[in-house]
Structures are given as C-alpha cells and as structure tokens.
Amino acid sequence: MSKKLRVATTSLAGCFGCHMSFLDIDERLFPLLELVEFDRSPLTDIKHCGPCDIGIVEGGICNAENVHVLREFRKNCKILIAIGACAINGGLPAQRNHLDLGSCMTEVYLTEPGLAHGHIPNDPELPLPLDKVHPLHEVVKIDYFIPGCPPSGDAIWKFLTDLIAGKTPELGHGRIKYD
Amino acid sequence: MVTRTHVHAGYLDAVLDRYGQSPDALLQILREIQEYAGYIDQGAISYLSNKLRIPGARIEGVAAFYSFLHLQPAGEYRVLFSDNITDRMLGSRELMQRMCQQLWVEPGKVSEDGLVSIDTTSCTGMCDQGPALLVNGRAITHLTHQRVQEIGQLIRNRTMIQDWPADFFRVEDNIRRSGLVLGNQIEAGEFLRAAFALGSTSNIVETIKQSGLRGRGGAGFSTGLKWAACRDAPGSEHYVVCNADEGEPGTFKDRVLLTRQADLVFEGMTLCALAIGARKGFLYLRGEYRYLLDSLQAALQRRRDANLLGKNILGKPGFDFDIVIHLGAGAYICGEESALIESLEGKRGVPRNRPPFPVTHGYLQQPTAVDNVETFCQAALAIHMGAENYHAIGTEKSTGSKLISVSGDCPRPGIYEYPFGVSVREVLQDCGAVNTRAVQISGPSGACVAEHEFGRKLCFEDLPTAGAFMVFDDSRDLFEVARNFVHFFAHESCGFCTPCRVGTSMLKQTMDKIAEGHGTQHDLREVENLDHVLQTTSHCGLGRTACNPVLHTLKHFRPAYENRLKSLDFEPAFDLDGSLARARQMTGRDDAGAHLNTEEA
Numbered sequence: 001m002s003k004k005l006r007v008a009t010t011s012l013a014g015c016f017g018c019h020m021s022f023l024d025i026d027e028r029l030f031p032l033l034e035l036v037e038f039d040r041s042p043l044t045d046i047k048h049c050g051p052c053d054i055g056i057v058e059g060g061i062c063n064a065e066n067v068h069v070l071r072e073f074r075k076n077c078k079i080l081i082a083i084g085a086c087a088i089n090g091g092l093p094a095q096r097n098h099l100d101l102g103s104c105m106t107e108v109y110l111t112e113p114g115l116a117h118g119h120i121p122n123d124p125e126l127p128l129p130l131d132k133v134h135p136l137h138e139v140v141k142i143d144y145f146i147p148g149c150p151p152s153g154d155a156i157w158k159f160l161t162d163l164i165a166g167k168t169p170e171l172g173h174g175r176i177k178y179d
Numbered sequence: 180m181v182t183r184t185h186v187h188a189g190y191l192d193a194v195l196d197r198y199g200q201s202p203d204a205l206l207q208i209l210r211e212i213q214e215y216a217g218y219i220d221q222g223a224i225s226y227l228s229n230k231l232r233i234p235g236a237r238i239e240g241v242a243a244f245y246s247f248l249h250l251q252p253a254g255e256y257r258v259l260f261s262d263n264i265t266d267r268m269l270g271s272r273e274l275m276q277r278m279c280q281q282l283w284v285e286p287g288k289v290s291e292d293g294l295v296s297i298d299t300t301s302c303t304g305m306c307d308q309g310p311a312l313l314v315n316g317r318a319i320t321h322l323t324h325q326r327v328q329e330i331g332q333l334i335r336n337r338t339m340i341q342d343w344p345a346d347f348f349r350v351e352d353n354i355r356r357s358g359l360v361l362g363n364q365i366e367a368g369e370f371l372r373a374a375f376a377l378g379s380t381s382n383i384v385e386t387i388k389q390s391g392l393r394g395r396g397g398a399g400f401s402t403g404l405k406w407a408a409c410r411d412a413p414g415s416e417h418y419v420v421c422n423a424d425e426g427e428p429g430t431f432k433d434r435v436l437l438t439r440q441a442d443l444v445f446e447g448m449t450l451c452a453l454a455i456g457a458r459k460g461f462l463y464l465r466g467e468y469r470y471l472l473d474s475l476q477a478a479l480q481r482r483r484d485a486n487l488l489g490k491n492i493l494g495k496p497g498f499d500f501d502i503v504i505h506l507g508a509g510a511y512i513c514g515e516e517s518a519l520i521e522s523l524e525g526k527r528g529v530p531r532n533r534p535p536f537p538v539t540h541g542y543l544q545q546p547t548a549v550d551n552v553e554t555f556c557q558a559a560l561a562i563h564m565g566a567e568n569y570h571a572i573g574t575e576k577s578t579g580s581k582l583i584s585v586s587g588d589c590p591r592p593g594i595y596e597y598p599f600g601v602s603v604r605e606v607l608q609d610c611g612a613v614n615t616r617a618v619q620i621s622g623p624s625g626a627c628v629a630e631h632e633f634g635r636k637l638c639f640e641d642l643p644t645a646g647a648f649m650v651f652d653d654s655r656d657l658f659e660v661a662r663n664f665v666h667f668f669a670h671e672s673c674g675f676c677t678p679c680r681v682g683t684s685m686l687k688q689t690m691d692k693i694a695e696g697h698g699t700q701h702d703l704r705e706v707e708n709l710d711h712v713l714q715t716t717s718h719c720g721l722g723r724t725a726c727n728p729v730l731h732t733l734k735h736f737r738p739a740y741e742n743r744l745k746s747l748d749f750e751p752a753f754d755l756d757g758s759l760a761r762a763r764q765m766t767g768r769d770d771a772g773a774h775l776n777t778e779e780a
Contacts, residue, residue, distance in 0.1 A: 064759060067775055101761045122766035128773050130758045134751075141701050141749035 005053040005164060008039040008077060012066040013093045013133060014059025016042075017150045018084040022056075024153030032157075035164050049073060054163065055080045060090040061134045065127035074140040079163065082136045083156070085149040085178070094133040101131045144169060148177045190215055191226055202231045203543075205525030209242050210466070210508050214316070217257075218249040244527040244673075246300060246509030247316065247466050254289045254296035256334045261311040263302035263428040264663040265586045265649055271310035274327045275299070281331040295334050301511055301667055302428035303467045306586035306649070307353045307593045315340055316469045319347045348470065352435050353593025356609060359572065359580045360440065360556045361596050367442040368487055370559040374450050375495065377562070383454040384410060387558055389566035391578035396422060396514075396551035397621060397645030399577075402558060405538055405548055410455040412539040412546035419451045419460035419500075420542065420549040422519055426465060426511040427622035428667060429647030432582035433552040435594050437464075437471055440556055441478040445502060447555025449487065450562055452500040455548055460502040463519050466509050475504055511671035515719055516549040517541075518673065529675045530719040553582055553646075573599030577638035585610045587619075587650035597637070604633040606648060614653045617735065622647040623664035624724035627657070627731035657732045658739040662690045664728035672721060679722030682713045686725060692752040698744045703733065 011019055019042060025032065040049035049055070055077030061067055074080055085091040096104060109120045136142050146159050155175040162169040194211045198204035208227065212219050219242050228235040242248045249257075260266070260275045275286065279297050284290040287298045305311035308320040317340060319330070326347065333343055354361055374383050388403025409417060421444060425433040436444060448460045464471065479502055482488040492498045505523055507513050513522045517531035520542050541547020550558075557579050561569040570578050577599035586592045589612035597606070607615055620626045620637070621644040628635060628642070635642050651660060669687040674680045686709055689702050710726035717723050733740060755775045763773050 064772065064775055067755060102765050105762075105765045120766050122768050124768065124770045124772050128759045128762040128766065128768065130755075131761045132758060134753075138753070139751050139755070 004034075005036045006039050006051070007036045007041070007054045007056065008049040008052045008073060009041040009043070009056040010049075010058070010069055010073065011042070012057060012059035012069060012087075012136075013062035014084060014086045014091070016058070018058035018087075021148075021150035021153055022156050025157045026153070028157055032160070036160075049076050052077045053079065054160075056083050057081065057087055057136055058083050060086045060093055061130065061136065061139050062093050063127040063129045067130075067139060070136060070140055079143050080140070081144045081146060081159075082142045083146045084151060085147070087136050088145050088147055090133045090135050091149070094135075097132045101129060146171070149179055151175075151177065191223060191230075195227075195230055200230060201525075202233050203523075203525045205231065205233070205238065205241055206245070206508060206522060207505060207525070209238070209245075209248055210506055213248050213508075217255065218252050220250075241525065241527055244510065245466075245507075248508050252289065252293060254294060255337070256295040256340075257313075257315055258295060258297045258330075258334075259300035259303075259313045260297070261301075261303040261305060261309060261313070262299035262663075262667075263306055263309070264660050265306040265429065266302075266309040266311060267663065268587065268655070269310045269322075271322070274310055274322050274324065277324065278327050278331055281328065282334060294337070300467075300509065301426065301671060302430075304425055304431040304434050304465070305350065306429055306431055306584065308351055309586075313467065316466065317348060318350060318467065318470055320350055350434070350438075350470070351593075352438055354435065354439070354596075355585070355591055355593040356595040356597065358596035358598070359560055360436070360443070360553070360582065361594065363440060363443055363556075363560065365563060367446060367482065368485065368493060370443075370446045370450060370563050371453070371487065371493055373563045374453060375493070380410075380454050380456070383450065383562060386562055386566045387454070390561035390569040391566075391576070392554070392557055392561050392569070393577065393639060394551055395553035395557065395581065395645070397427075397625075397643065399639045399643055402550065402554055405550070406451060406454050408536075409538040409546045409548040414539075414545040416459065416543070416545045417452075417455050417457040418542045418545060418547040419448050419455070419457045419502075420516075420519065420523070420537075420547055421448050421460065421462045421502075421552055421555055422514065422516065422549055423468070423552045424463050424465045424507050424514040424519060425468075425552070426514045426671075427624065427645055427647055428664070429584060429586055429619065429622050429649040430645060431584045431586075432594055432646045434468055434471070436552050436556060436582070437468070437475060441475055442482070443556045443559055444552055445478065445482055446487070447550075447557075447559040448502060449492065449500055450559055451548055451550070451555065453498060455546070457548070458499050458501075460500060461523055461542070462502055462504045463513070463523060464504055464506050465513075466507045469506060472504060472506065479504070510673075511667075512673045512719075512721060515721070518719075519549065520547065527673070529673050532718075551645075574636075574638045574640060576640050581637060581644070582646055583637065583644070583648045584646045585648045585650065588612060588615070588652035588655065589650045599638040600636050602634055602636050603628055603642070606637070607633065607650065610650070612650045612652070615650055616653045616655060617651045617657055617660075617732075619647065619649040619651070619660070619728075621645050622649075623667055623728050624720065625727070627661075627728065627735060629735040656739055657736040658694070658743065661728040661732040662694060665690045665725070668721065668725040672725075676716075676718035676722065678713055678716040679718065679725065682709055682717070682722060683725050685709060686713075686729065688752065690729070693740060693743050695752075696743060696745065697750045697752050698740070699748060699750050700744065701749050703740060703744075706730070706733070 038044045039052050040046045055073040159169045224235050224238045289296040303311050305320050310322040311320045384407045392402040393399040423433050488501050490499045510528045512518045513528040515530050518528040522528040537547045583595045589610040591610045618628045669683040672679045672683045713722045
C-alpha cells in the first residue's frame with residue numbers, strides 16, 4: 001500500500017462551521033483514515049504543521065496571527081485549499097471592512113460600558129487585527145477553492161477523494177453551493 | 180416639490196412635445212434636460228415618469244447608465260479630459276493635474292462652490308489633435324499648458340462657453356491620403372439615380388453582393404447578405420440605422436466622413452432604404468460628436484429641400500424615407516449593434532441576446548439594417564461605379580478602400596485612405612513614423628503588432644481593422660499601453676453579465692498590482708485563466724476581447740511585464756505590515772509581534 005497522504009486543517013477568521021461540515025462525512029471518516037493521516041488540525045491538537053500533502057484552511061485573514069498560520073500552511077503544504085465563504089471572500093467577518101478599525105476599537109473598548117476597563121488591550125500576546133479582512137488568496141497563493149457556507153459533507157468528501165485519487169476535483173451539479 | 184414641478188413644467192413640456200411624448204425617446208429627452216439644467220434632478224424624473232407613464236426607476240436606470248448624464252449637480256462647467264493612451268502620451272495627465280490645481284478641485288469631484296468638475300472620459304475621437312477634452316459636451320483640441328490655463332481662467336470668470344475663443348473648438352480633418360471615398364465629388368442624388376437605373380430594388384442588393392462589400396465597423400460581414408436578409412424578413416416596418424457611435428479608442432474616421440462627406444453617408448442610407456424597403460432611418464451619433472449635430476441637421480434639411488429625402492424621393496412614387504439623428508451620451512458599448520438599438524429605444528445600452536439578429540428583430544423588434552458610417556459611403560460608391568469596377572479595388576476578399584485613423588508617435592497623424600491590402604509598414608512610412616516599436620490595430624479590442632509583423636496587410640484575410648492605427652515608438656512602455664486599455668474595458672463594461680463586469684475589474688486590479696511592483700508569475704498565469712473565462716462566458720464581444728491588450732503585449736513584450744515582477748511565487752497586492760498600522764496606533768504597540776515582515780513568506 002502506498003504511503004498515506006498527510007493532511008493539515010485549520011480555522012482562521014471562521015466559525016469552525018466548515019470543520020463541522022467536514023465531520024458530516026460521518027462513517028466515511030474511517031475509509032478516509034485508511035488513506036490519510038492528520039498533521040496539524042483540531043482533530044489532533046498538533047500546534048504547528050510539518051511537511052504535508054494537503055492543507056485545508058477555513059476562514060479569512062483578520063489578524064497578524066492568521067497571516068503567520070496561513071504562511072506556515074503555504075510553506076508546508078503542496079496543495080493548499082481554501083474552504084468556505086470566509087476563506088474565499090472574507091465572508092461575515094469582512095462585514096467590518098467598510099468601518100474604520102480605529103473607530104471599531106474605540107466603540108468596543110472605550111465608549112461602550114463594561115469592557116476592558118476603559119483601555120484598548122495592548123498585550124503583546126494578542127495578535128493585532130488587520131485594518132481589513134482579506135480572503136486567503138489575497139495573502140498567499142491558493143490552489144483550490146471549495147465554495148459554500150459551509151460546503152456540504154458530500155462536497156468535501158467528493159473533493160478530497162478526487163484529490164487523493166489524483167483527479168482534478170469536480171464537484172459537479174448539486175454539490176456547488178454559494179450559501 | 181410641488182413648486183419644483185412647476186418650474187420644470189415649462190421647459191420639460193417643450194422637450195417632451197418635441198419628442199412626441201414617446202418613452203422610446205427617453206435618452207434624447209434626458210440628454211436635452213442635461214444640456215439645459217446641467218443635471219437631471221428627482222423632480223424632473225418624477226415629472227417624466229408621470230408624463231411618459233414609465234417607472235421612475237427605469238428613468239434613473241437609464242440616466243445612470245450613460246457617462247454624460249448626471250443625477251447629481253456636476254458643476255456649471257463639466258470638464259472631461261480624453262483618457263486614451265494617445266492623449267496620455269501627449270501629456271494629458273499632467274495638464275489635467277494643472278487644471279485641478281488652478282481651479283482648486285480634486286479629479287472626479289465638484290468644486291465646493293459648484294462651479295466646475297474635472298474628470299477623465301474614454302477616447303473622444305480627437306487622437307490626431309490631442310490632448311483633447313470636452314467641456315459641457317463641446318470638444319476642445321490641441322491642449323497645451325497655455326490653453327489649459329486660459330480655459331481655467333474662462334471658467335473662473337464664468338465666461339459663457341459660446342463666448343470662448345472659436346479657435347479652441349476647431350477640429351481639423353487632417354486628411355493625409357484620400358481615395359475613393361474622401362476624394363468623392365459626385366453630386367448628391369447621382370447615386371440614387373444610378374440605383375434607379377439598375378431597375379428593380381433586388382438589383383441594388385445584387386450589385387452590393389457582387390461588389391464584395393463588407394462592413395467597415397470591424398466584423399466584416401457581407402453588406403449585400405445583410406441587406407438581403409433584412410429585406411426578406413417579415414415586419415410591419417423596416418429600418419436603416421447608421422452606426423456613428425465611433426467609440427473604439429484611436430478611431431476618428433467617421434468624424435471626418437460626417438464632416439466632409441455627410442451627403443454620401445445619407446445617400447448610402449437612402450439607397451439601403453430603397454433596397455430593404457425602409458421608410459425611416461436613424462443616425463446614431465456618439466455624444467462626443469455633439470458639435471456636428473447642427474451641420475448634420477442642415478445637411479438633412481438640404482436633402483429634404485432637394486427631394487432627396489421625404490416623400491416620393493426624386494419623383495419615384497412610393498419611395499418615402501427620412502432620417503432622424505439620435506445622440507449618444509457616452510457609452511462605448513452602444514457601438515455594439517444590439518446595444519445601439521436598445522439605446523435608440525431609450526433604454527440602457529445593454530447588448531441583446533443574438534440570435535435573433537437585428538436584420539430580423541432590430542429596432543422595435545422590426546427588421547433593421549445597422550451599418551457603419553463608412554459602409555454606407557462605400558455602398559453608394561459601389562452602386563455608382565458598378566460591382567465589377569468596385570470589386571477590382573483592394574484584395575480578393577476585402578474589396579474597396581479603407582479609411583485608417585493614424586495617431587500616436589508619428590509626425591503626420593490623421594486620416595489615410597488606402598485600397599484594402601496595404602501593409603502596416605507602408606502606412607508607417609506614409610505617416611513618417613520612425614523607430615516604431617508596435618502598432619495597435621483596430622483599437623484595444625484589436626491586435627498589437629510588433630516590428631517583425633509590419634509586413635502584414637490590413638484586410639479581412641490578414642489583419643482586420645475598423646480603422647484605428649495607434650503608433651508606439653521605442654520610447655513607449657507597452658505594459659502601460661495595455662494597462663490603459665484594460666482600464667478602458669473595466670470602465671466601459673455595461674455591467675449586465677458577471678464574467679465581464681467582474682472579470683474586467685479583476686484584470687484591472689491585476690495590472691495595477693503589477694504596476695505597483697507587487698506582481699508575480701502567478702498573476703501572469705491568472706490573466707490567462709481570466710481570458711479563458713471571459714472568452715467563453717461573456718455575453719458580448721466587449722468581454723471576449725477585454726484580455727486581448729494584455730495577451731498580445733505579453734506575447735510580444737513579455738519583458739515589459741517581467742521587469743516589474745517581484746521574483747516570488749506570490750505576493751499580496753497590498754502592504755501587509757501597513758495594514759496593521761491602524762491597530763498599532765490604537766494600541767500604542769510597536770513590539771516585534773506588532774509587525775509582519777514580507778520576507779517570511
């Protein structure tokens with residue numbers, strides 16, 4: 001039997017909905033595990049990813065840490081996939097893009113009562129937010145996109161099995177959804 | 180609002196009456212309101228909506244579609260600098276900047292006192308005498324620093340435009356080489372008499388077919404076949420439409436034909452009417468050529484007085500035909516024949532699904548022959564000289580002559596008429612161009628030809644052209660040329676189909692990304708992918724050809740792109756570290772974690 005493919009997954013500025021949808025492949029996880037092994041992923045709790053064949057990234061890029069993680073994935077994954085509306089278009093988090101970040105922070109931490117004791121958090125442990133939320137392909141090169149919010153378990157299964165079989169993934173009618 | 184309506188009623192009623200209260204004339208009505216009031220306000224829209232019995236949203240939709248119509252006050256003086264690459268090469272950008280400084284106004288905005296707005300517009304067809312601009316729709320040519328300063332002064336003094344020096348508005352014909360069409364001195368009416376002599380109307384169509392005449396708008400469809408199909412199509416009325424919406428950047432031959440040979444154009448249209456059985460014709464004149472309107476109306480009136488238009492033309496019983504001039508309002512897409520017809524019907528200029536073609540379902544869904552200005556001239560000449568003599572000119576599959584609009588890096592820009600089959604090199608020699616790096620044939624949607632191809636011939640068999648011939652010498656950067664064209668397409672996309680609306684903008688962003696030094700090989704590959712999407716899925720030719728400038732220059736001048744690339748696989752189009760600046764400012768942080776270096780990727 002040929003070597004198992006290594007797969008890493010992560011969620012950046014997303015809601016983990018795409019990961020939940022991934023779990024919707026249900027019992028097909030077992031045949032999948034015959035073919036792949038997981039590197040960094042919420043399934044393994046490995047903190048940094050090593051060399052991988054496939055990287056799957058959910059969510060857009062809203063802060064400096066997202067950039068670091070995405071770059072780590074790009075550096076280590078031969079094939080990098082953007083999954084879901086936020087990864088592809090920025091999605092819901094990008095709704096803040098028409099607001100000035102400074103006034104957002106003022107509103108949240110200074111004007112509104114009850115938060116953060118009247119100052120904007122400045123702990124170096126915290127990643128700084130970017131002034132705009134970006135889709136993944138604006139920050140690194142992305143090889144494939146799986147649209148949907150979230151894409152169905154079937155779509156993810158079809159996409160991965162095509163990829164593992166060495167076929168250019170084709171979701172086909174009924175599996176491509178943009179909402 | 181009630182009082183406003185009263186204010187409107189006066190002049191609006193006059194305009195509405197002039198157009199017979201017809202919703203089909205909406206664009207003309209809006210254009211007149213724009214000319215009178217400087218913009219189209221909500222009061223006017225509700226008034227029109229009531230009178231014409233069409234929804235206000237439709238009126239607003241039409242007004243918003245055309246560049247020269249404004250829904251907000253756009254200044255007493257509206258200055259639009261022609262933004263074709265040939266204008267830029269003559270320094271238009273710097274001149275515009277100067278004028279903005281002089282009048283204290285930002286490009287694209289109205290000055291605070293409401294006096295003036297300054298912006299750019301697509302090519303105004305004055306490429307041989309640029310840089311050019313339009314002020315309240317009137318063309319001014321030969322801009323220099325001095326002239327721009329004088330214009331600024333006139334605006335500041337609120338001098339009425341009719342009192343500006345006439346010299347500013349002088350448009351030269353610049354005919355450098357004339358032939359069959361430009362040299363025509365045959366008297367008006369002689370062409371019609373020649374047609375009568377052919378006997379039946381079917382002989383006219385047959386003659387045109389045998390002459391081998393092909394449309395001069397660029398596509399090169401057989402004019403005889405078109406007229407035959409239109410004649411044979413059933414309909415309550417047949418229409419003749421002359422396409423003078425000469426919007427392809429770098430083209431200005433129709434302007435010269437309408438100045439010098441208006442009678443020949445109208446005679447060609449009348450011949451077509453006789454051949455297809457039409458009683459009404461339209462000349463769709465691009466808004467940029469508004470200044471020609473009065474002389475063209477006068478020419479039409481002369482023809483009516485001479486019984487060359489009207490009832491029983493030249494005494495032929497039942498041969499009734501007249502021509503109406505319809506003015507465009509700044510929309511390149513209206514040069515596409517079905518978009519042009521939509522515009523004639525007072526709608527947004529969105530191309531129709533084809534088939535059915537206009538020859539069967541055109542204006543008001545009736546059979547309509549739409550031909551280019553030059554085509555009508557050629558048709559009249561072909562009838563007059565006979566199919567055989569006409570066929571002898573040019574090449575086997577491209578008969579007759581062709582007007583070429585030469586502009587760019589050469590000492591003698593202007594109009595050159597050649598028999599079809601002239602080589603690029605011959606034209607370059609005649610216009611005196613030296614050290615030529617490339618020629619853009621037939622405008623941005625056409626072909627970019629490099630030196631090793633200068634032996635190629637202008638004709639449908641080799642290099643088809645609608646007439647534009649823009650010359651670039653070895654001081655020019657072909658990347659910037661292509662970028663200018665890509666911006667043009669993004670601006671002129673009508674927005675109806677997603678591939679073109681989004682694709683042309685993505686292409687523009689990619690070119691800007693490369694221009695700003697963020698480009699990578701990946702971006703060049705993406706252009707090729709985009710081209711595939713645009714070619715296979717766009718609704719009309721605009722989207723299908725939008726990638727041509729990039730693909731052609733990439734083919735011949737790849738280093739002009741590669742020199743600008745970062746040697747990385749991928750690079751964001753924006754400054755990642757810069758996008759943390761606001762957060763750094765708000766949190767007062769400047770530690771290592773508060774920065775993103777670009778090298779790490």
